[in-house]
Amino acid sequence: MNSRQPIPVVVLTGFLGSGKTTVLNHLLANRGGTRIGVVVNDFGSIEIDAMSVAGQVGDSMVSLGGGCLCCAVDGSELDAYLEKLAAPVHRIDVIVIEASGLAEPQEMVKMLMANENPAIRYGGMVQVVDAAEFDATRARHPETDRHLAVADLVVLNKTDRVDAAERTRIEAALGTLCGPGIPVVGADHGRIDPELLFDRRPWTETRGQLSFEDLLAEAAHQADEADGTDPADGAGHDQDHGHERCGHVHAAYESIEFVSEQALHPRRFLDFLDRRPAGLYRIKGFVHFGVPGHEERYEVHAVGRFLRFAPGPWGRGETRLTQLVLIGSGTDGPALLRELEACREPAPRQVPPESMWGVLRYVDRSADTPAED
Secondary structure (H helix, E strand, O other): OOOOOOEEEEEEEOOOOOOHHHHHHHHHHOOEOOOEEEEEOOOOEEEOOOOOOHHHOOOOOOOOOOOOOOOOOOHHHHHHHHHHHOOHHHOOOEEEEEOOOOOOHHHHHHHHHHOOOOOEEEEEEEEEEEHHHHHHHHHHOOOHHHHHHOOOEEEEEOHHHOOHHHHHHHHHHHHHHOOOOOOEEEOOOOOOOHHHOOOOEOOOOOOOOOOHHHHHHHHHHHHHHHHOOOOOOOOOOOOOOOOOOOOOHHHHOEEEEEEEOOEEOHHHHHHHHHOOOOOEEEEEEEEEOOEOOEOOEEEEEEEOOEEEEEEEOOOOOOOOOEEEEEEEOOOOHHHHHHHHHOOEEOOHHHOOHHHHHHHHOOEOHHHOOOOOO
8 A cells, every 4th residue: 555645544343252353463463564553442552563562473463552332432532543543654555443232333334534634535435244143143243234224344253153043044144234235245254365455565564573473373373272263252251363374364255356458437437346246356556538628547345335536646657448357256257357348438528527526426535735745
């Protein structure tokens, strides 16, 4: 990620025991060189870096001073935390907010959308659902349905605890509760591919000491030697070692790349985005529209139904082209590529500027001022 671009802020939600912290720990353990800022349990913030959490590596929860699962954060407090994390000195690439298990995620999203800090942008809401406690959770917390309706991506966690028929039933129910086209990603022990949410950098920095990944790997190895098995991920506890024993997580996903030296027609491209299948979890990259008055490079980021465009300048001597990566499961790759091919526009200078209106609806306000080269 380019640290000079607005930092995406992803909201991680789910009721107590669903596995939010397990998912977060997994993301941290498999982040590569990506620098993740974390706001946990609605209070407190920390810049996740090599030694700053060394004393907490063995814990399942990154517990921060004053954290309370039952309290809603004040908007000004959240703004202050995000401003601190977004400071250039920290060089944060992505911020993850683990919302309280009893919080209203819609309020958190509203706070982020209202935040006027140009250094950050809302990056989508991920709802974690406990497959083993799905019916019981809905009975205890009827607001579950409302939360699912506004999620951009749903992680159906603990799928190892239900049989195939039960999982199919739950996925069908989620299909009716979530918004149209919202993807549902199955997981056990919170293992989802971090690439669904953010780009991972190579491990290039250790700063003369063990990296955060090294610390987590060492803690996981020690835990393996101690018990030899995965810890129980109980309904009331979010615990995991944050590492994988069942092969690579990304093995369940397909990655498709699309490159075009021709510009894309904005309306045809938006039509493609509007009808993208539920199995297409994430789209990222840069789009060249070349429409008069809109010759910038448009960064595109989509997670589930969440969609953002961010215009910025082309680098000096950079070739004007579209480069996209599509990540999904059970999708028809050749068909998706054919649809993207149909979005090509050989004469972008003849496309009327008003054709960009649909794209501009999804431009983050923080992207109004182009980043410097």
